[in-house]
Amino acid sequence: MFRIREATPLDNDALLRLEAQSPQGTGISIVIDRDDYFYRSRLHDRSTVLIGEEDGNLVGIMAYAIKDVLLGGVPDKAAYFYDLRGEATYRRSMKRGLFRLWKRALGEMEDSGAAYIYGHVKADNPESMNISTKMGARIIAESNILALPSLPGKVPPYDNHLDQLDKEIERIESFVGVRPLRPVSLGDAYRRGAELGYLRGVFRIERGDSFAQVSAWDLSKMYSGRVLHMPIHLRALGVLLNPLAQVLPVPRVPVVGRRLTYMQLFDPICQGSRGVSLLKELIQKLRRLAHANGVSILTLFAYKNDPLYTLPRFFPQEVLHYNTMVKPLRVDELPVPPLYLDIRDV
Secondary structure, three states: OEEEEEOOHHHHHHHHHHHHOOOEOOOOEEEEEEOOOOHHHHOOOOEEEEEEEEOOEEEEEEEEEEEEEEEOOEEEEEEEEEEEEEOHHHHHOOOOHHHHHHHHHHHHHHHOOOOEEEEEEEOOOHHHHHHHHHOOOEEEEEEEEEEEEOOOOOOOOOOOOHHHHHHHHHHHHHHHOOOOOOEOOOHHHHHHHHHHOOEEEEEEEEEOOEEEEEEEEEOOOOEEEEEEEOOHHHHHHHHHHHHHOOOOOOOOOOOOOOEEOEEEEEEEEEEOOOHHHHHHHHHHHHHHHHHHOOOOEEEEEEEOOOOOOOOOOOOOOEEEEEEEEEEEOOOOOOOOOOOOOOHHHO
């Protein structure tokens, strides 16, 4: 018998076991390890985690949050879906319980009065893409996660601007503007991150008419990852670089089975004739900061074709691709890029 109910803290261990069966990606395959399954939900003010059970066994998860965002520059509500998971053998058996779980969540999101539903789905995750598409969601934008190994070396002095955080939030808001998916209060996540110690700072380089900046978040205490599979060319590169990394300031390539910790970069902005080169210089410095803090991977989150920045290239690097899926509810128009990428969503 299949039933759907809201998860409670008592379900934490079972949820984590199901998470371990859901590695992300097919090229580089990574499984996320976290002690508290509900940490993502706690980042949102209004969130729900629904679980599906078959004969008492956990077989599916679907979580969502109701968010206050800007739509056409006007405050409104949107529903964000995430953590869509299915137990491996249950998925393969083609049972329809996961669709029932999605429909239950869809009904609750519709009842909330949200203008539309959106979520970020890994482009090489065909099962989640298929479920999202069959339920009426469509791709409206593509984003990249630039993943770089941290870099040994001397950490330069930094001004993290945390002593003037409100001013930094206003600065970011002035560049981001009123684009779709932007929280009505963009600063809530920043203030909460500073309070919890996750926000390391807003870092910037300025020279002449050019500047580059990002915000850096150290979430290594919240979760980590393990590489389950890596393409052979990256494995070969690791054989070459990793011994050198013990004596020279070169990056260390992740090893299959080893624990990975992350520093995440958001809200990249680069302006002026030297903006892209300054952004690359800034990221290189933050890679050293990450290494000094025991972090193995630095990731930069960015939408494709965003006018606020151009992503520089590094060697070695890996780029993960995500699709932003949207299903309209009480509006006819889909959000028009450029969109805003909220740290609480990823």
